[in-house]
Amino acid sequence: MGLPAELLVGVHEIDEQHGMLFDILEKLQGMVKGRNDWSAVYFALDELAHFTRTHFVVEEALMRVHDYPELEQHRAEHRLFSERLAQLAAQAVREDVSLSVIGFIEDWLVNHIGASDKAYVACLRTMPLRVAAA
Ligand SMILES: [Fe+2]
Ligand SMILES: [Fe+2]
Structure with a gap:
């Protein structure tokens, strides 16, 4: 899988984080296909959920310091996906x-x-960059 080239956004740190997400997803896919132990699958899903949250915090901070007008809408997309991942991880136990x-x-x-x-x-x-008022 890997990060498809057409998804590069051109900001090194963000591209690296997106690459990490695809790497973890690839590992998870391999485990599901290989019928790995449920606990290994659970931990990979949990790792993906954690790293996703970290990545979202970075993006939201970046948008905030620039006063990005679509921040709330973007954050809502992040929130829905984070909730879904948490549900999927919880489900993976059962x-x-x-x-x-x-x-x-x-x-x-x-x-x-x-x-x-x-x-x-x-x-x-x-x-x-938005400069905070003194
Ligand atoms: Fe992102
Ligand atoms: Fe995003």
Whole structure:
């Protein structure tokens, strides 16, 4: 899988984090296909949920310091996905994770990065840093 080249946004740190997300997803996919122990699958899903949250915090901080006008909408997308990942991780304790779950995560990442993340990066490039009032 790996991070598809068309999803590069051109900000090194953000591209690296997106790459990490796809790496973890690839590992998870391999485990689900290989019928790994449920606990290994659970921990990979949990790792993905954790790293996703960290990545979202970084993006939201970046948008905030630039006063990005679409911040709330973007944050809502992040929040919904984080909640869904937490549900999926909780579910993974009770039943096997299916390949459709992997497909859902991949689709979300591709769509979100390809549209919403690319949009904020393009916008931020045109905006000055907000300087806090003394
Ligand atoms: Fe992102
Ligand atoms: Fe995002």
